Amino acid sequence: MNEPLVLGLETSCDETGVGLVSGQTLLFDAIASSVEEHARFGGVVPEVASRAHLEAMVPTIDRACREAGVKLSDVDAIAVTAGPGLAGSLLVGVAAAKALAIGLDRPLYGINHLAAHVAVDILEHGPLPEPAMGLLVSGGHSNLLLVPDITQDIQSLGATIDDAAGEAFDKVARLLGLPFPGGPHIDRMAREGNRIAIDFPRGLTSGRDLQRHRFDYSFSGLKTAVARWVQAREASGEPVPVADVAASFQEAVVDVLTRKAVKACQEHGVQDLLLGGGVAANTRLRALANERCEAAGIRLRVPSPGLCTDNGAMVAALGSEIVSKGGEASRLDLRADSSQPVEQVRA
Ligand code: KG4
Numbered sequence: 001m002n003e004p005l006v007l008g009l010e011t012s013c014d015e016t017g018v019g020l021v022s023g024q025t026l027l028f029d030a031i032a033s034s035v036e037e038h039a040r041f042g043g044v045v046p047e048v049a050s051r052a053h054l055e056a057m058v059p060t061i062d063r064a065c066r067e068a069g070v071k072l073s074d075v076d077a078i079a080v081t082a083g084p085g086l087a088g089s090l091l092v093g094v095a096a097a098k099a100l101a102i103g104l105d106r107p108l109y110g111i112n113h114l115a116a117h118v119a120v121d122i123l124e125h126g127p128l129p130e131p132a133m134g135l136l137v138s139g140g141h142s143n144l145l146l147v148p149d150i151t152q153d154i155q156s157l158g159a160t161i162d163d164a165a166g167e168a169f170d171k172v173a174r175l176l177g178l179p180f181p182g183g184p185h186i187d188r189m190a191r192e193g194n195r196i197a198i199d200f201p202r203g204l205t206s207g208r209d210l211q212r213h214r215f216d217y218s219f220s221g222l223k224t225a226v227a228r229w230v231q232a233r234e235a236s237g238e239p240v241p242v243a244d245v246a247a248s249f250q251e252a253v254v255d256v257l258t259r260k261a262v263k264a265c266q267e268h269g270v271q272d273l274l275l276g277g278g279v280a281a282n283t284r285l286r287a288l289a290n291e292r293c294e295a296a297g298i299r300l301r302v303p304s305p306g307l308c309t310d311n312g313a314m315v316a317a318l319g320s321e322i323v324s325k326g327g328e329a330s331r332l333d334l335r336a337d338s339s340q341p342v343e344q345v346r347a
């Protein structure tokens with residue numbers, strides 16, 4: 001099929017996303033978020049998220065169709081995030097997708113959330129170069145991915161060995177007294193701070209660590225270093241310079257992310273780097289990646305911030321690629337897989 005109309009459903013975390021994509025064109029991206037219900041707990045509460053998905057699913061599908069000016073019966077295929085993510089939340093999306101596939105008699109594609117974060121860039125910047133390098137940085141994952149073919153071949157070159165980049169942002173924000181989710185708040189605070197004020201550690205960047213974990217990341221030591229620094233400051237009775245801490249912490253994260261991403265491109269002879277995932281919305285990450293890629297002669301592609309965080313358009317985008325390439329549909333007994341490995345593009 002040349003320009004399939006694909007409906008994409010995303011429910012892996014706290015965003016109910018419904019996207020409609022025709023070929024490589026985004027028609028509409030509707031999102032309902034339960035983030036405010038989780039904020040007072042300082043993290044996503046799985047039960048609350050599942051219930052919110054149930055309530056939001058039908059109205060969000062209706063809104064997407066209305067805004068895109070399409071009828072459900074026009075849809076050629078249904079794509080849904082099958083994993084990884086919160087089990088109960090994934091189940092809501094997968095069940096809805098199966099119901100639609102059966103009711104409309106259309107093929108169902110269970111796809112990988114992480115691959116979708118990379119694929120979404122097609123909607124803004126056209127077909128993916130093959131191979132491309134993907135730097136995927138979200139609340140649950142931080143991976144360097146060699147992507148020969150987004151529809152079926154993704155190789156993980158490295159990943160975080162402890163906290164994900166977004167998780168580190170959220171935890172550090174919390175200890176600085178900033179609201180959840182912390183990434184956007186740190187991003188904003190950091191603009192008023194000095195990024196070289198405090199020399200926080202860069203995980204897995206030297207000696208033996210670098211040999212053993214060439215393209216892996218580690219952010220838990222950094223988080224602890226920030227906590228210690230803040231505690232020492234509080235104990236001394238001096239005020240904590242929140243903007244400087246935010247800027248210096250953020251710099252430590254994005255320095256390592258971009259350094260390793262550029263190195264991976266060079267060592268694997270890849271000309272194109274793609275950023276994806278919620279942390280790719282970070283202003284400083286985008287700027288530093290741009291600077292370093294330019295210096296290294298690597299082309300950089302970054303989706304606009306609204307498509308970096310979880311959404312349904314990314315699921316529809318990857319679904320559409322798979323349909324266009326004649327990829328096999330999933331079975332109707334498809335299961336949600338909360339720990340689906342990043343290499344497994346389709347369920
Ligand atoms: O991809 P995403 O929406 O959900 C997951 O799949 O995890 O990523 C959410 C993560 C959160 O940790 C959030 O704090 C972080 O992305 N994030 C940011 C920014 N916007 C969202 N981190 C740093 N800077 C931002 N501007």
Ligand code: ZN
Nearest residue numbers: 138277278310
């Ligand atoms: Zn995500």
